[in-house]
Amino acid sequence: DADVTQTPRNRITKTGKRIMLECSQTKGHDRMYWYRQDPGLGLRLIYYSFDVKDINKGEISDGYSVSRQAQAKFSLSLESAIPNQTALYFCATSDSVGTENLSYGYTFGSGTRLTVV
């Protein structure tokens, strides 16, 4: 099984529908992130969570919400999907950074391709 699992892998939904993307991890990492990728724009941060009770907005949080149900689970919701939310969505995890080694990068999920029609 993958260390970070995203479901679904692909999803087509209609404008105005509520949709949830799920992410679960077996890394035991405390930090979890949701990014979206658009062609030519790289990866942009939507939300991040340092632990179950600590959730923060990223640069592009409008139109999204998240839930950290447990240390291992972090879900992203689109309350009312719109076509410009069509993108590739990534969940990622990392260990805490403090005095720890900066070389700790992210562990990525395989991504969810979301199309809003």
Added chain:
Amino acid sequence: AQKITQTQPGMFVQEKEAVTLDCTYDTSDPSYGLFWYKQPSSGEMIFLIYQGSYDQQNATEGRYSLNFQKARKSANLVISASQLGDSAMYFCAMRGRGGRGSTLGRLYFGRGTQLTVWP
């Protein structure tokens, strides 16, 4: 604020040749790490190489090396002996050692460079 700039939207290289993908960065953190990721057409993000800001030597991982020039704030990826399987999107990323209210330890990504290797 952290910023990563990749100025090459697309690059082409012939098989077996070397190619350099450019990355410049901006940060006020005194200590930071630089990463390169590969994203093939299947979409997954694959970690390639890491360079710490205080590392004395440039990082190398097989055919990948990182040309780190701290004074210029550049961290270019060099792929030697390109292979057809190297065709992919490549992302440069950076994280700092900040805590809350600063860089928060998150990764900042550039916009990516699409590399095409031709026979």
